[in-house]
Amino acid sequence: MGLLWGLVGCGSDEPASAALAALTATVTPAPVGVVVTPLPPTQGNPPTRLAIPAIALAVPVAPMAWQVTTVNGERQAVWQIPEAVAGWHLNSARPGAAGNVIISGQHLAGAAVFAPLARGQVKVGQTLHLTDEAGQVFLYTITEVAEPLPMQGNAEAAAQAAIYLEPTIDLNSPARVVLVTGWPEFSDTHYLFVVAELTGMMSVE
Numbered sequence: 567m568g569l570l571w572g573l574v575g576c577g578s579d580e581p582a583s584a585a586l587a588a589l590t591a592t593v594t595p596a597p598v599g600v601v602v603t604p605l606p607p608t609q610g611n612p613p614t615r616l617a618i619p620a621i622a623l624a625v626p627v628a629p630m631a632w633q634v635t636t637v638n639g640e641r642q643a644v645w646q647i648p649e650a651v652a653g654w655h656l657n658s659a660r661p662g663a664a665g666n667v668i669i670s671g672q673h674l675a676g677a678a679v680f681a682p683l684a685r686g687q688v689k690v691g692q693t694l695h696l697t698d699e700a701g702q703v704f705l706y707t708i709t710e711v712a713e714p715l716p717m718q719g720n721a722e723a724a725a726q727a728a729i730y731l732e733p734t735i736d737l738n739s740p741a742r743v744v745l746v747t748g749w750p751e752f753s754d755t756h757y758l759f760v761v762a763e764l765t766g767m768m769s770v771e
Contacts, residue, residue, distance in 0.1 A: 604741035604764060610660030611698035616652060616669060616745075618682075618708075620692040625679040626651040627669060627696075649676050658733040661698040662764065665735040670746040674754055680747035683758055694743060694762045706743050706762035714749040714756035730759040740764075 617624040630653030635644050647653040652671040659665030671680030682688060694706040712730070715723040730744055741764035749758040 604664040605660075605662045607659060607664050607735040607737055607739075610663040611700045611702070613654050613661050613667065613669070613696050614699055615695075615697040616743075617695040617697075618688060618692055619695065620689075621682050621687045623682050623687075625671070627654050628652070629654055629656050630670065631656055647672065652679050655731075655733065657735075659735050659739075659741070661696045662702065662704040662741065662767065663735075664737050664741050665739045666733055667696065667743045668731060668733060668746065669743065673747045673749070673751065673758075680745065681751065683745060683747045683760060684749050684751040686751075688745075688760055693765075695768070696743060703768040704764060705766040705768060707765045708760060708762045709742075710759075710761040712759040712761070714758050716756055717748075717754075727757055727759070730761075 612629055613627045615624065616627050628648050628651045630647055633644055633646050634641055647670050652669050655668040655670070658668040661667060671683075672678050673681045673684035688708060688711055690708050690711060692708045694708060695703050696706060697703045715727050731746070743762045745760040745762075747758050748754045749756040
């Protein structure tokens with residue numbers, strides 16, 4: 567998978583089952599009904615792990631930068647997704663903070679950490695856990711699994727993808743996570759975006 571506005575490559579060097587077990591062994595739910603007020607955009611810590619318990623998905627997350635390269639004769643910034651983990655866009659929001667936390671992952675190459683997304687396993691209403699460097703676990707509820715957008719030759723699709731990829735680090739912006747990967751599960755012709763809204767947090771033992 568490669569985003570001209572954005573992405574290239576990704577995976578996970580830790581088995582999902584082991585990662586999920588490690589996560590669930592170290593956190594306990596906060597009281598039912600507790601809702602987190604988003605942190606200011608300048609606060610918070612980088613993400614280190616993402617999990618969707620409903621589908622037994624748990625993967626490490628690492629910071630991801632970009633590289634200026636020439637694409638079709640034009641110089642563009644292309645995101646360099648790490649090979650063994652999901653990649654957090656460095657210019658996006660941090661877990662628990664107002665704005666978009668953007669995380670990209672591969673669905674075909676490498677360990678294909680986001681293959682479950684391309685297979686249609688992620689559904690609206692599922693809970694997403696995002697752990698930061700301090701061990702704080704923020705809970706997000708998936709609110710949108712967007713229709714896949716073509717990668718090439720469609721200006722309208724490119725504009726829509728750019729909206730999903732906007733980091734939007736702003737105090738007045740909703741606190742949410744945007745997951746990005748390729749689609750369909752057997753090819754790489756479209757982008758798939760999954761959106762989750764901040765709904766709570768978990769306390770670490």
